[in-house]
Amino acid sequence: MNRAFTLRRARFVMLCLLPGVAFVAVFTYYPMIRGAVIAFQRYNLFDVTATPFAGLENFRAVLAEERFWTALRNTGTWVALSLFFQFFLGFGLALLLRRHFPGRALYQAWVFFPWAMSGFLIGLLWRWMFNGQFGVVNDLLLKAGLIDERIGFLATPGWAMTSVIVANIWYGVTFFAIMITAALQSVPGELYEAAAVDGASRTRRFWHVTLPHIRPTLALIVLLRVIWILNFPDLIYSMTGGGPAGGTDIITTFLIQQVIGGDYGRAGAVGLLVLGLLLSFSVFYLNATRFERAR
Amino acid sequence: MRKPVLTALPAVAAVATLVLASCGSGGQPGSGEVRLRMIESLTGPERTKLIKSLIADFERANPGVTVELVSPPLDSADQKITQILQTKKGLDVLEVRDHTAKSFSNNGWLAELPTTDWPGWSDLTELARKKAVEVGGKPYLIPYGFYQRTLFYRTDFGMAGPPATWQELYESGRRMTSGDRFGYSFRGGKGGADYAVMMISAYNGEALNPEKSFYLKDKRTIFSTPEAAQALDLFVKIFKDASPPDSVSWGYPEMVQGFTSGVTGMLIQDPEVIKTVEESGVTAWATAPIPKGPTGYAYQPVGYAGWGVTSFSEHQKQAVALVRFLSEAKQSIAFAKGNSLIPISTRAQDDPQFSQGAWKAYLQAQQDPKQVITIRPVDYPGWSQFLVDSDRDVQALITGKKTTAEVLAAWDAFWADQAKKVS
């Protein structure tokens, strides 16, 4: 197709893009920019009659807080462990689901179920299951003889982080399974046939045919997932509220606490720091995986 | 042919939402009818029902006025109220709490309530009238009741009587703790720091300034003394030796549930719990005033909340009428009874409910000169930040991530700094 940029085309492009751009500009960018400006103001709900420009004061205050750094470390653990298990379990599941077997359709339907729930509900569900007194997880572990007495999962710093990550893995495996299933189906059959003719073993075929072919897809979904897991306070918020003692605070739950504390200036500063972090991570990541070139 | 289709399709998307916008919710009230919007903060299902029934009475007495009650979930209610107030529209009557009063009035969101032409004003107790004008010197709200903590204890868990001091509470609690049973409903989650402050205050004894209860009479903070360290050490011991490990994250519901389900033997809470415990099926229990420190003093603030009118209400007259209606003897006593609050009406003194059974502990505390009512520095700019920060410090403390010395140093520094900002 001739892709010259004629006036007629320009009008078509503009008309098609207009609704999307308008929605995003008015209801996302405008408030975000306003929110970003607040990061440079002294803006506390305690007194909004005076909101003077404060330069980098909010950023300095946030960076001086020990809790910010704790939250940052926790964010690392939260993202890395969640991602690691979601990815490999999802990948495994997708490989097992690749070939047809009787009842596969039904199996897929059921196993994708967590995806239908909200992070908030999943948090509540697991909070109930991890309950120290009446939780079913404790009961099962006791019955299995793995523990001798009930564990206050959400009440003990180390366990709390493990618990929220377990819940997140349960939730996220599905996403990877769907995406990777899709990617696997896109590998052209001829490639395998050719490899089979060459006498390549199954393992070899996986490493030399399948993986290179789906690598760009994997790279992209991992990036999307990192962003989403990091910006996903719902589950932690309804499970532990960031506690105990900030043990499960990630940077976004820390942000929510700033908002509840009424200091919108600092909240804005945290938000911008998150953005900076994700942007630099994305740039670094895209360079490292050569995503664009692979496409 | 080409052009119309071209323009039509993209426009559909935008138009669809706009059309929906115009036929969305909420029909306009008919002419001449006044529609008030009212929001509550300490939401609970039973309480909401009660408020709705009082509103229905108001509507019957005032034809042409309807009231829409908004009941946001407790967790984020004050934040929601603040958000609505910021837009300066769509709200007429609101629940103002002791720790939101200052910020709401600072921002000019509250209307001064006229009291001179209102006979109900003189029916209010002295405390109620004092609290009504506590912030900003003007009546920005009429309290609907008071909260004061009291000790609930099981009489069938082997205690001879209620503990009179925190040390005794610790010891009885430790004795009670074995297996699935624990001594004390510890609050390690949201609001936990309040209990630490309660103990620290008691240990500081006479030196404390009740008018600004985070400071001593000599202007130092209550967190700077060796007594504060003693108190906080005992606080940690109560958690470690006499409370369920889970309580590290307990807030209000878990504490109460712990007590009513028989997991814990002691609980320090507000009077509305009386009702919850009565309905729970637990029979062997009693109440007592909160424990004291070594010098025989106990301090606690009297919590309150009330109804106020927004400064931007388009129906000031009707809004004020609603607040007055809710604050009059009959309604306010019904509300206090329904929620087990200390009532605001002088006429409640004749009511037997407020002097019998579990309520006796309150009378006892009122008559004891060493059970002192304090005023917390809720009007300092750092107050709401401290609420968030201190709870997390308490969790860090009881999980061993911070020492008592570190926590006290942080709190001392925070409030010494606040003192500078205010003066």
Next chain:
Amino acid sequence: MRRVAALAATAAKAVVLAAWLLVTLFPLYWIVVTSLKPKPEIFSVPLRYWPASPTLEHYAELFSFADFGTYLLNSLVVSLVAAAVVTVVGALGGYTLARFAFPGRGALVLAFLVTQMIPLFIALGPLYLLMSDLGLLNRLAGLMVVYVAMLVPFATIIMRGFYERVPVALEEAAQVDGASRLVAMVRVVIPVMLPGIAATFVFAFVQCWNELFLAITFIDSEDSKTVPVAMNSFITQYDIDWGSMAAATVVSVVPTLVLFAVIRRFIVEGLTAGAVKG
């Protein structure tokens, strides 16, 4: 020997799949069981894995105490309309991004991606004031508008991936026959894209259906509450009512499960396509 090995592999695969199914479904099972237990039984040790005296009291309570039917309807209306608008808007935007090289295209994609990186919470305050000025607070339409804005970037980008899979020749053939670009798009491209469109729609629907933070910010009137807002209200000061909470969870998950069942085939196909070129 080889057949034995193959059989063993199949058996191992079956065991792993069964184990994972168990892990996935157990929480669902547990929430259903909890919702059927009378209150005292929920808080009793030892735990029962099937209620001793199953009851529907929590469900009855749900529909009597709270106006749950209204919330369900609100959620349904908001999610369906918003998802439909998102799908149309995304389809239009994705098409242009896939088919035209125009100045600023890269910047636009980047701008869309950035919206996914900024925490929602810093925009909430200003967005609230904006919604108030536009008179969109406490209205389902307001919620639809913000949901559309929230989901358009993702929908557009994923749709672009779908279009890129559709051979340009298909369209050109139609255009040669005299159809306009848009008509060609509707007649030829859309049918090929159906799985992708279905996937986008379902994705958007699920997001809207489950969305909590925006909904609790912009809705507080009883008659405009959505299901997540109502469920959030169940966490009250007095008592976390696990029975009602469990019942509400079960009820609120049903519509998405039904939707999944109906168009599951499309979703997997569609997401596959989107993932490849997304």
